[in-house]
Amino acid sequence: MVNPQKYAAELIGTFWLTLGGCGSAVLAAAFPELGIGFLGVSLAFGLTVLTMAYAIGHVSGCHLNPAVTVGLAAGGRFPTSEILPYIVAQVLGAVLGALVLYVIASGAPGFDAAGSGFASNGYGAHSPGGYSMGAAFMAEVVLTAFFLFIIMGATHGRAPVGFAPIAIGLGLTLIHLISIPITNTSVNPARSTGPALFAGGWALGQLWMFWIAPLIGGAAGGILYRWISPQPEEPVVGGVRSPG
Numbered sequence: 001m002v003n004p005q006k007y008a009a010e011l012i013g014t015f016w017l018t019l020g021g022c023g024s025a026v027l028a029a030a031f032p033e034l035g036i037g038f039l040g041v042s043l044a045f046g047l048t049v050l051t052m053a054y055a056i057g058h059v060s061g062c063h064l065n066p067a068v069t070v071g072l073a074a075g076g077r078f079p080t081s082e083i084l085p086y087i088v089a090q091v092l093g094a095v096l097g098a099l100v101l102y103v104i105a106s107g108a109p110g111f112d113a114a115g116s117g118f119a120s121n122g123y124g125a126h127s128p129g130g131y132s133m134g135a136a137f138m139a140e141v142v143l144t145a146f147f148l149f150i151i152m153g154a155t156h157g158r159a160p161v162g163f164a165p166i167a168i169g170l171g172l173t174l175i176h177l178i179s180i181p182i183t184n185t186s187v188n189p190a191r192s193t194g195p196a197l198f199a200g201g202w203a204l205g206q207l208w209m210f211w212i213a214p215l216i217g218g219a220a221g222g223i224l225y226r227w228i229s230p231q232p233e234e235p236v237v238g239g240v241r242s243p244g
Contacts, residue, residue, distance in 0.1 A: 006060035010086055011093035013052040014064045018097030018194045021045035022119035025184075026105050042176035045185070050169025057165065065188040066090055066211075067218030071148035075222030077155075090190040098194030113198045120195045120203035121186040121210045129181040133209070136183045140213035141220070143175045144187040148221025156229060186210040187217070 024044035028036045036044075053062045061078070063069045066087040072078035102118070105111050117126065123136035131139075150171040154164040172187075179185045186192045192210035196203035 007085055007089040009056040009060035010063060010089040011096070013056050013060070013062055014090040014093030014190050015097040015100075016052055017045070017048040017064050017188075018094045018191055019101055020048040021191065022098065022195055023101050023104070025119040026101060026116070038177065038180050041180065042173045045176050046169040046171075046173030049172050050165045053165030053168060060086075062165075064090060064093075064190070065214075065218075066190055067144050067188060067214035068148065068151060069218075070215050071144075071218030071220075071222035072151070073222070074219040075148070075152050075226040077152065077222070087190070091193055094190040094194035095197060096194075098198055101195075102198045114200055116199075117184075117203065118195045118199040119184065120199045121184045121192045122202065122206050123183060123209065126202050126206060127182060128184055131182045137209060137213050139179050139182045140186055140210065141217040143179055143185075144214040144217030145221035145224065147171055147175055147187055148218050149225050152222060152225035153229070183210070187214050189214055 021041070021044050024036060025041045029038075029041050049062070049064065052064060056062050061072075063072065063086060069078060069083055069086045069090070073080050073083055098118075102113060105113070105118075120126075123131060123133045127136060151164075151168055153159065154167040154171075175187055176185045179187075189211040192207060196207045196210075
């Protein structure tokens with residue numbers, strides 16, 4: 001049975017992640033004198049997931065990320081028939097979030113989405129630290145795998161109830177603290193797609209990596225956790241346990 005509310009929840013949640021996380025990078029990271037820097041951007045991404053997990057976890061599971069959806073399916077926590085509609089909703093939400101951010105950012109004098117990169121992910125010359133394609137690919141695979149590992153564990157049937165969003169949000173914060181210098185941190189193909197559409201050029205040319213690497217990592221993390229841990233005692237869809 002089609003449930004449009006859960007797809008709408010994924011769209012809204014991914015919109016918030018893109019606007020909040022990428023918005024912090026574009027608008028506030030290097031703001032004159034009081035910029036929030038890497039730490040602030042890392043916290044912003046973590047807080048978007050934490051807040052949305054409490055808000056919509058009971059509706060859609062709060063995936064907000066094609067790699068999470070694929071990883072949960074690989075881990076036996078999500079039906080494969082729902083993968084495509086979830087991903088479509090997530091990408092649409094990220095594009096809309098990037099659009100709103102673009103309109104806001106364009107209000108500042110001298111704004112140039114292509115020149116600034118618009119919080120896009122990159123490697124080589126477009127990595128914040130100049131990291132190679134191989135290093136960037138490894139980082140995205142491994143960090144996305146651990147993100148799924150955290151999600152699977154925090155939402156396990158035997159895990160403390162109600163704390164999963166905190167662990168997941170802090171996990172994403174830690175991932176950003178590690179990898180912003182490497183790739184500007186993706187671990188989320190939808191988040192990467194939204195800004196890349198507005199930056200264009202190299203951002204679109206390198207977007208393939210930020211789909212392939214997170215999807216591989218997500219599936220690997222889901223499979224690994226499924227192997228080391230018994231199945232949960234009750235159904236889990238994503239950020240929180242399913243109702244009923």
